[in-house]
Amino acid sequence: MPSPVRAVHVALSWLTVVPLPQPAVAMDRRVGAAVMAAVPVVGVTLGALGAAFAAALSFTELPTALIGLLIVAALALLTRGMHIDGLADTADGLGCYGPPDRVVEVMRSGSSGPFGVASIVVVLAIQAVGFGALTDQHRWYELAYAIALGRLVAVIGARRGLHPARAEGFGALVAGTQRMSIAVWAAAAVVGAIGVGWQADGLDFPAAGWAVAVVAVVVTFGWFGTAHCARRIGGINGDVLGAGTEVGVALAVIGLLI
Numbered sequence: 001m002p003s004p005v006r007a008v009h010v011a012l013s014w015l016t017v018v019p020l021p022q023p024a025v026a027m028d029r030r031v032g033a034a035v036m037a038a039v040p041v042v043g044v045t046l047g048a049l050g051a052a053f054a055a056a057l058s059f060t061e062l063p064t065a066l067i068g069l070l071i072v073a074a075l076a077l078l079t080r081g082m083h084i085d086g087l088a089d090t091a092d093g094l095g096c097y098g099p100p101d102r103v104v105e106v107m108r109s110g111s112s113g114p115f116g117v118a119s120i121v122v123v124l125a126i127q128a129v130g131f132g133a134l135t136d137q138h139r140w141y142e143l144a145y146a147i148a149l150g151r152l153v154a155v156i157g158a159r160r161g162l163h164p165a166r167a168e169g170f171g172a173l174v175a176g177t178q179r180m181s182i183a184v185w186a187a188a189a190v191v192g193a194i195g196v197g198w199q200a201d202g203l204d205f206p207a208a209g210w211a212v213a214v215v216a217v218v219v220t221f222g223w224f225g226t227a228h229c230a231r232r233i234g235g236i237n238g239d240v241l242g243a244g245t246e247v248g249v250a251l252a253v254i255g256l257l258i
Contacts, residue, residue, distance in 0.1 A: 007034035008041050015042050016078050032173030036158045037181035040188070043151030047144030050075055054135040054143055068132025072124050075147070086242025087123060088116030093233060100234030104165060107239055119243075123250045130253030141195050142256045145211075148192075149218055150249030152185055154241040156222035157229075165235030175236040189215045196256065214255030218248050 002010060002025060010023045014035060025031050053074055057067045076084055093107035095115030106113070112120070134143040155178050164175035190212055197208025222244060229240040 002031060002034045004034075004038070007031075007038040011035045011038040011042050012045065015039070015082070016046065017080060018045075018078075027173060029173055029177060032170075033177035036155055036174045036178055039151050039154050040148060040185045043148035044144070046075060046078060047147035049078065050131070050147050051140040051144040054131065055138075055140055058135055058138065064132035064136040065129065066132075067135050068128035068130065071131040071135070071143075072128045082238075083242035083245045084120060084124070086239035087246045088112040088120050089239040090229060090243035091119035092116040093239075094229065100165075100232065103233050107233070107237075123246050126250040127246075127253055130250070130257055133257055134253070139256075145192055145196060146249055146252035146256055149189055149215065149252040150245050150247075152182075152189060152218060153222035153226070153244035153248035155185055156182055156219065157226035157236055157241045157244050159226075162226065162230045163235045165230075165233045165237040165240075170238030171236050171240075174238075174241070186215065186219055189218075210258075211256065214252055217255055218251055221251055222248060 006023065006025070009020060010025060010031060012018045013020045013023060050071055054067065054071055057070060060067075062070075089107040089112075092109075092113040092115050093103040095113070096103060096106045130146070131143060134140075134146075158174045158176070158178045159182055160176055160179050162175055164171040166172060193208050193211035193215060194203065196211035197204040197206070225247070226236065226240060226244055229243075230236050233240065
C-alpha cells in the first residue's frame with residue numbers, strides 16, 4: 001500500500017494536469033484504494049486554485065457570469081475534462097432503456113447524445129453562475145469548499161458493496177475499495193463547515209449548521225445516486241465517479257448560496 005504522501009502524488013498525477021513526475025508504482029487495486037482515499041486532497045488543491053483564480057479575476061471589470069465560466073473552464077483544464085466526459089456518458093447511459101449491457105454500450109459509444117449534452121449544460125451552468133455569485137460576494141472559502149466537497153461523492157461511489165462494471169478500466173481499480181475513508185472525509189467536511197460560518201466577529205452557528213446540512217445532502221446524493229447508477233450499469237466505473245463529482249459540486253454551490 002502506498003504511503004499517504006505517495007497516494008496523494010499518484011492521485012494528483014492521475015486526476016489533474018499538475019506537472020509531477022510519474023510515480024513508479026504498479027497500478028493495481030491496492031494503489032487504486034489509496035488513490036481514491038486521497039481524492040478529497042485533490043479536491044482541496046483544486047478548490048484552493050479555483051478560489052485563488054476567482055480572487056484574481058475579482059480585480060477585473062469582467063461580469064460575474066463570465067468569471068464563473070472562466071473558473072469552470074480552468075477547472076476543466078486542470079482535470080483534463082475527464083469528469084465532464086463522465087457526466088455526459090453517464091447521463092446518456094441512464095437516459096436509455098434496456099439492460100446493463102445496453103447502458104454500458106451507450107456509455108462507451110464515444111459520442112454525446114441529448115441527455116449527455118443537456119446534463120453538461122445544466123450542471124456546468126449551475127457551477128458557473130454559482131462560482132460567479134460566490135466571487136461577487138468575496139466568499140473564497142466557500143468556493144473552494146464546494147469544489148472539494150464534490151469530490152467526496154467519488155469516494156462514496158467507490159465504497160464497499162459496489163462492484164466494478166467491467167473487469168478492466170478505472171472502475172476495476174477502485175470500485176469497492178473504500179470504507180473508513182468515507183467516514184473520515186465526511187467528518188472532515190463537517191469540521192470544514194465551521195469555516196463557512198466563521199465571521200469577523202466569531203462563529204455564525206446558523207450558517208455553520210446550514211453548511212453541515214449541505215454536507216448531508218451531498219453525502220446522501222453520493223450514496224443513493226451511485227447506487228442507482230450501479231444498478232443500471234451493472235457496477236461502478238470511472239464515468240459514474242466523474243459524473244458524481246460534477247453534480248456534487250453543483251449541489252454544494254446551490255446549498256451554500258441558499
